[in-house]
Amino acid sequence: MAYWLFKSEPETWSWDMQVKKGKRGQEWDGVRNYTARNHMREMKTGDQGFFYHSGGERAVVGIVEVVKESHPDSTDDTGKFDCVDIAAVKPLPKPVTLADVKAEPSLAEMILVRQSRLSVQPVTAAEWKLVCKMGGL
């Protein structure tokens, strides 16, 4: 099983909105970046991901799960972009902020830190475990 990180501006699509979609989930649509798209193409049903709020909040706030593998993005009329469906699993008892991640030396290689603009990114098993622990899971 692989781990990922999904980033969103809460004003556009927030964790609360994701939770309201329930177990059937929602298309992670609107991504118009090839690297992010390629990551989504690699995802398998059951893969886990972090849900990160960018903008003012800058924190990992919850855990999501891939419920539908890569398919054409219904909001893209060029046919170039695909997306997966994800569903909220559970919130982090204690959100892990970007500052927390940056303060942790063993998370210095996280793409979140090194390439802040990439909206869909892979997370290593070690990073996953540590961020979960920091978040109170």
Next chain:
DNA sequence: GCCAACGTTGGC
């Protein structure tokens, strides 16, 4: 609100 990073577009 500013600016750096970086991805995309379009002219050549």
Next chain:
DNA sequence: GCCAACGTTGGC
């Protein structure tokens, strides 16, 4: 196919 111009994202 290269590269300059431009637009967008996201941290500060």
